[in-house]
Amino acid sequence: MSEEQEQLDITYMKRALELAQSAYPAPNPQVSAVIVKNNKIIGEGFHKKAGESHAEIIALQDVEKKGMLADGATMYVTLEPCCHFGKTPPCIDAIIVSGIKRIVIGCVDQNPLVNGAGISGLIQAGMTVNVGICGKECSALYKNFFHVAKTKLPYITLKSAITLDGKIASAPQTKTEISSQESRNHAHELRRDHDAVLVGIGTVLADNPQLNCRIPCKKQPTPVIVDSTLKMPENAKVLKYKPIIVTTSADKKKHQHLEKKGARIVKLSGERVNIKHAMQKLPEYGILSVLVEGGSEVNAVFFREKLVNRVCVFIAPKLFGAGVPLFAEMKHADHPVLKNVTYLKTGTDICVEADIQWQNI
Numbered sequence: 001m002s003e004e005q006e007q008l009d010i011t012y013m014k015r016a017l018e019l020a021q022s023a024y025p026a027p028n029p030q031v032s033a034v035i036v037k038n039n040k041i042i043g044e045g046f047h048k049k050a051g052e053s054h055a056e057i058i059a060l061q062d063v064e065k066k067g068m069l070a071d072g073a074t075m076y077v078t079l080e081p082c083c084h085f086g087k088t089p090p091c092i093d094a095i096i097v098s099g100i101k102r103i104v105i106g107c108v109d110q111n112p113l114v115n116g117a118g119i120s121g122l123i124q125a126g127m128t129v130n131v132g133i134c135g136k137e138c139s140a141l142y143k144n145f146f147h148v149a150k151t152k153l154p155y156i157t158l159k160s161a162i163t164l165d166g167k168i169a170s171a172p173q174t175k176t177e178i179s180s181q182e183s184r185n186h187a188h189e190l191r192r193d194h195d196a197v198l199v200g201i202g203t204v205l206a207d208n209p210q211l212n213c214r215i216p217c218k219k220q221p222t223p224v225i226v227d228s229t230l231k232m233p234e235n236a237k238v239l240k241y242k243p244i245i246v247t248t249s250a251d252k253k254k255h256q257h258l259e260k261k262g263a264r265i266v267k268l269s270g271e272r273v274n275i276k277h278a279m280q281k282l283p284e285y286g287i288l289s290v291l292v293e294g295g296s297e298v299n300a301v302f303f304r305e306k307l308v309n310r311v312c313v314f315i316a317p318k319l320f321g322a323g324v325p326l327f328a329e330m331k332h333a334d335h336p337v338l339k340n341v342t343y344l345k346t347g348t349d350i351c352v353e354a355d356i357q358w359q360n361i
Contacts, residue, residue: 001130006133008039009076009104009130009133010133010134012034012036012041012074012076012104013034013076013078013104013106013133013134013138014134015034015041015044015076016032016033016034016044016076016077016078016106017032017078017106017134017137017138017141019032019034019044019045019046019055020032020046020055020078020141022046023046023047023048023055024218024219025047025048025049025050025052026050026195026286026287026288027050027145027148027283027284027286027287027288028047028050028145029047029079029109029141029142029145030046030047030078030141030142031046031047031054031055031056031077031078031079032044032045032046032047032055032059032077032078033045033046033055033056033058033059033075033076033077033078034059034075034076034077035059035060035062035063035070035073035074035075035076035100036073036074036075036076037068037070037072037073037074042062042063042066042068042070042073043059043060043061043062043063043064043066043068043070044059044062045057045058045059045061045062046058050087050286051087051088052088053088054081054082054088054091055077055078056075056077056081056091056094056095057088057091057094059075060094060095060098069099070098070099070100071098071099071101072099072101073099073100073101073102074100074101074102074103074104075095075100075102075103075104076103076104076106076133077103077104077105077106078105078106078107078138078141079105079106079107079109079138079142080105080107080108080109080114080116080118080119080131081095081103081105081118081122082109082113082114082118083114083117083118083121084113084114084117086113090118090121091118092118092121092122092125095122095127096121096122096125096127100127101127101128102127102128102129102130103122103127103128103129103130104129104130104131104133105119105129105130105131105132105133106131106132106133106134106135106137106138106139107131107132107135107138107139107142108131109142110142110146110149110150111145111146111149112149112150119131143155144195144288144289145288147288147309148283148288152280152283153276153279153280153283153307154195154196154279154282154283154287154288154289154290155288155289155290155309155310156279156289156290156292156302156307156308156309156310157190157194157289157290157291157292157308157309157310157311157312158292158294158299158302158303158308158310158311158312159187159190159291159292159293159311159312159313160293160299160312160313160314160326161178161179161183161187161313161314161316161349162178162313162314162315162316162326163178163315163316163318163319163320163323164315164316164317164318164319165319165320165321165323166325166326167320167323167324167325167326168295168296168323168324168325168326169295169320169323169324170320170322170323170324171322171323171324172324173202173205173206174206175206175207176323178314178316178318179314179316179346179347179349180314180316180346180347180348180349181347182346182347182349183314183316183346183347183349183351185215185346186314186344186346186351187314188213188214188215189215190291190312191211191212191213191217191221191291192213192215192216192217192221193289194221194289194290194291195221195222195286195287195288195289195290196221196222196223196224196244196282196287196289196290196291197211197221197222197223197224197290197291197293198223198224198225198226198290198291198292198293198294198298199211199223199224199225199226199292199293199294199295199298200225200226200227200294200295200297200298201225201226201227201228201229201231201232202295202297202298203293203294203295203298204225204227204232204233204236204238205231205233208233208236208237208238209237209238210223210237210238210240210241211223211238211241211243211293212241220241221291222241222242222243222244222285222287223238223241223242223243223244224243224244224245224246224282224287224290225238225243225244225245225246226246226273226275226278226294226298227245227246227247227249227273228247228248228249228271228272228273229247229248229249230245230247230249230251230254230255230258232245232258232263234257234258234261239258239261239262239263240262241262242262242263242264243262243263243264244263244264244265244266244282244285244287245258245263245264245265245266246266246268246273246278246281247265247266247267247268247273248267248268248269248270248271248272248273249267250267255267264285266278266281268281275301275302275305275307276305276307279307292308295324296324296325296326296327296328297328299326299327299328300327300328300329300330303327303330303336304330306336306358308336308356309355309356310353310354310355310356311338311352311353311354311356312351312352312353313326313351313352313353314346314349314350314351315349315350315351315352316348316349317348317349336356336357336358336359337356337357337358337359338354338355338356338357339354339355339356339357340354340355341353341354342354
């Protein structure tokens, strides 16, 4: 490939990435496609909603609407086209019959249903296929989708603010301001970048939070409340944002009252909510990533179940002495290895972020 062609490929793939940012078809990935002929974009589109046409089909339809032909053109797509029947037919079939000559793919789809089979099908059909243009950017866009495809669980970040002596509150069931304004701003950036924000019912009862994002964002995160015995007040502020409440309570009357307020109830079996089972339910609601902002007990159970993929902890220059620890009682076996650790000064605090690598998983 010539240097000139590579630069053109990068330009058009960046346009595709820009389009993909407009898509929110969860639990499907944010995919877009751009069709170029004679160095001119003749069609483009992105996947708008799960169950509807994929980006490649929309881009081909865009070409047709303009009264043009895709014959001999190049298609740029951020993710490997699908090759299996789901709610829609395989995209590679439509690409092959369209007359597209060359396809440039940002990254391979790690979903086991695809995982290179789409690329193989296109090559077998005689098309020229190039993979990896803007690959780092495209792979980053699909981090959460790939994680769900492999694990059936959302990508989970645990966020907290602590004092120098490791406390998240001065006393149980009390609202305590620990972090600086700059840290709180960064926390809202984290909310913006996740599909859901999760807390336990104890946090709701103590703080009456909204769990919303208070900086510009395309879509508010979905609040998720772990509430085994359904203590959720019917006047809680968070109900404004149509939360998902995970419970084991069979109180149908309370279910109905909360549902009238906009809540969605996920009823699990057992006496207490099984966190792993709860997380397995969330992709059904289009949630591929979760920001856990829980209290001591919630934080501990996520670690005990080895569900956390990343941590973000704001350490403030304060000492409480007595108070609530970051984690309730934990065993040594619950301790993970931290990878890719970064440190950032946020106001008077230090923000420590790291990827989690669990042992024996």
